[in-house]
Amino acid sequence: xxxxxxxxxxxxxxxxxxxxxxxxxxxxxxxxxxxxxxxxxxxxxxxxxxxxxxxxxxxxxxxxxxxxxxxxxxxxxxxxxxxxxxxxxxxxxxxxxxxxxxxxxxxxxxxxxxxxxxxxxxxxxxxxxxxxxxxxxxxxxxxxxxxxxxxxxxxxxxxxxxxxxxxxxxxxxxxxxxxxxxxxxxxxxxxxxxxxxxxxxxxxxxxxxxxxxxxxxxxxxxxxxxxxxxxxxxx
Amino acid sequence: xxxxxxxxxxxxxxxxxxxxxxxxxxxxxxxxxxxxxxxxxxxxxxxxxxxxxxxxxxxxxxxxxxxxxxxxxxxxxxxxxxxxxxxxxxxxxxxxxxxxxxxxxxxxxxxxxxxxxxxxxxxxxxxxxxxxxxxxxxxxxxxxxxxxxxxxxxxxxxxxxxxxxxxxxxxxxxxxxxxxxxxxxxxxxxxxxxxxxxxxxxxxxxxxxxxxxxxxxxxxxxxxxxxxxxxxxxxxxxxxxxxxxxxxxxxxxxxxxxxxxxxxxxxxxxxxxxxxxxxxxxxxxxxxxxxxxxxxxxxxxxxxxxxxxxxxxxxxxxxxxxxxxxxxxxxxxxxxxxxxxxxxxxxxxxxxxxxxxxxxxxxxxxxxxxxxxxxxxxxxxxxxxxxx
Numbered sequence: 001x002x003x004x005x006x007x008x009x010x011x012x013x014x015x016x017x018x019x020x021x022x023x024x025x026x027x028x029x030x031x032x033x034x035x036x037x038x039x040x041x042x043x044x045x046x047x048x049x050x051x052x053x054x055x056x057x058x059x060x061x062x063x064x065x066x067x068x069x070x071x072x073x074x075x076x077x078x079x080x081x082x083x084x085x086x087x088x089x090x091x092x093x094x095x096x097x098x099x100x101x102x103x104x105x106x107x108x109x110x111x112x113x114x115x116x117x118x119x120x121x122x123x124x125x126x127x128x129x130x131x132x133x134x135x136x137x138x139x140x141x142x143x144x145x146x147x148x149x150x151x152x153x154x155x156x157x158x159x160x161x162x163x164x165x166x167x168x169x170x171x172x173x174x175x176x177x178x179x180x181x182x183x184x185x186x187x188x189x190x191x192x193x194x195x196x197x198x199x200x201x202x203x204x205x206x207x208x209x210x211x212x213x214x215x216x217x218x219x220x221x222x223x224x225x226x227x228x229x230x231x232x233x234x235x
Numbered sequence: 236x237x238x239x240x241x242x243x244x245x246x247x248x249x250x251x252x253x254x255x256x257x258x259x260x261x262x263x264x265x266x267x268x269x270x271x272x273x274x275x276x277x278x279x280x281x282x283x284x285x286x287x288x289x290x291x292x293x294x295x296x297x298x299x300x301x302x303x304x305x306x307x308x309x310x311x312x313x314x315x316x317x318x319x320x321x322x323x324x325x326x327x328x329x330x331x332x333x334x335x336x337x338x339x340x341x342x343x344x345x346x347x348x349x350x351x352x353x354x355x356x357x358x359x360x361x362x363x364x365x366x367x368x369x370x371x372x373x374x375x376x377x378x379x380x381x382x383x384x385x386x387x388x389x390x391x392x393x394x395x396x397x398x399x400x401x402x403x404x405x406x407x408x409x410x411x412x413x414x415x416x417x418x419x420x421x422x423x424x425x426x427x428x429x430x431x432x433x434x435x436x437x438x439x440x441x442x443x444x445x446x447x448x449x450x451x452x453x454x455x456x457x458x459x460x461x462x463x464x465x466x467x468x469x470x471x472x473x474x475x476x477x478x479x480x481x482x483x484x485x486x487x488x489x490x491x492x493x494x495x496x497x498x499x500x501x502x503x504x505x506x507x508x509x510x511x512x513x514x515x516x517x518x519x520x521x522x523x524x525x526x527x528x529x530x531x532x533x534x535x536x537x538x539x540x541x542x543x544x545x546x547x548x549x550x551x552x553x554x555x556x557x558x559x560x561x562x563x564x565x566x567x568x569x570x571x572x573x574x575x576x577x578x579x580x581x582x583x584x585x586x587x588x589x590x591x592x593x594x595x596x597x598x599x600x601x602x603x604x605x606x607x608x609x610x611x612x613x614x615x616x617x618x619x620x621x622x623x
Contacts, residue, residue: 087521
């Protein structure tokens with residue numbers, strides 16, 4: 001795992017100002033992720049899962065330590081370089097889907113590709129392929145308000161996968177879904193992980209998600225307390 | 236290009252909110268164009284009328300003449316040289332002799348200016364051809380305003396009394412040969428037009444004139460003992476009035492524009508607070524902060540583009556109708572300003588272009604101001620929708 005690590009975190013500390021004092025959200029975290037992992041950061045609320053995910057996605061920066069993503073130290077990236085990293089190499093899936101409400105399903109998925117200046121025909125091909133992965137080719141013209149929660153999250157998955165990123169960061173992706181939808185979504189992501197060898201990292205405390213994970217990293221009060229490989233995970 | 240595409244998409248998606256802002260802004264846009272068109276139309280019309288009825292293509296004044304000082308009239312007259320008379324004959328110059336007099340309409344007494352004018356002149360629109368020569372009658376023409384104030388009509392006789400060049404009082408009865416309708420009060424109010432030769436004789440000022448009006452065929456040059464007054468000088472009063480009107484109008488236009496811009500500013504501020512998650516999502520998907528600021532700024536600017544289109548949609552037919560019917564200005568005709576009964580607004584390309592540019596630039600600025608806040612927003616807070 002260490003040899004082909006695409007994410008390497010060393011001595012990561014993250015502090016947030018709280019009034020005149022500081023709150024330490026991550027305390028000396030050391031972990032790495034390899035290509036094609038299907039891993040989860042698990043732990044109770046406030047354990048630092050989302051913070052760690054945000055730092056890996058270069059949406060936030062470390063207070064101390066190093067976070068190397070695809071060979072790039074996120075602390076040293078400019079805003080523009082961070083944006084390029086997110087646009088080309090990292091996909092995000094959020095608990096509340098974060099779809100753009102005035103855009104259709106097709107346009108939501110297409111959005112990331114528009115930023116890459118891809119030609120129209122290439123974009124169309126890529127968007128339709130992504131929608132096919134998640135089984136939503138018939139809903140291309142629908143607006144997010146016309147979709148169920150499960151469908152919205154599928155659109156979010158398609159949007160994160162359309163650019164074929166090396167890493168997908170999913171923050172509580174099943175928290176707003178019922179059991180059946182959660183399993184469908186997880187199965188879809190698992191398939192994509194297998195087919196495209198994309199690294200998936202989840203932040204979750206959902207038992208359903210954990211059953212699918214190959215690796216579970218438990219966080220408590222900002223510290224990694226357990227890092228387990230799960231050979232018996234689903235599929 | 237992407238920013239424009241996304242901004243228009245977002246605006247269309249915002250539905251009624253967008254159209255309310257666009258309607259207010261388009262109203263301001265149409266009013267600004269209309270008001271300026273009215274002023275420009277009036278300006279154009281009054282300049283044309285003043286040129287046609289009063290000043291021609293410039294004037295030559297006796298050096299002692301001052302149109303704003305009645306005391307100068309008595310001494311402001313001189314003999315016209317052969318060179319001038321030749322231009323008069325060729326209808327390139329129209330001499331005018333001015334004298335003060337008292338008229339007695341219906342037994343009342345009224346101070347008037349007598350103006351002697353060549354009946355054959357064609358430079359001014361005055362119907363001087365109505366001043367027929369006659370041995371037993373002295374014909375005069377007056378304007379409608381003068382006729383109304385003195386209660387005179389065609390064919391009426393009017394007693395006038397004046398002092399000739401030697402200071403001797405004389406009086407005679409004149410007959411109103413024609414009443415002309417003119418939009419320039421300076422040509423009309425308190426003025427009686429006689430044949431030049433008749434007035435010269437009455438005043439004992441043979442072959443003399445107070446001023447010479449140049450026609451468009453006249454080669455502008457210096458005439459000995461005459462002061463050239465060009466159109467800019469002669470129209471300076473109109474220019475000042477128009478400028479004052481424009482300044483007054485710009486306050487109303489400014490207020491209208493401010494109301495529309497406040498609506499856009501308000502919408503943008505609200506948008507930025509309500510759409511924090513969207514902003515966070517844009518950043519998570521790989522947009523840079525300046526790109527997101529760009530989207531919001533272009534969104535604001537796009538209001539002005541839509542307002543221009545909407546304004547054109549109802550403004551063009553409305554303006555065409557007004558252009559056909561004109562705007563009645565009867566109330567303004569009681570003033571001393573040259574105002575036609577109807578004003579036909581004049582919309583120049585420059586006026587429309589400048590108004591569009593002002594509206595777009597102001598809308599862009601007021602959209603950029605709240606959008607700058609995005610660049611200070613932390614993406615993680617934006618994604619959570621935390622109010623900053």
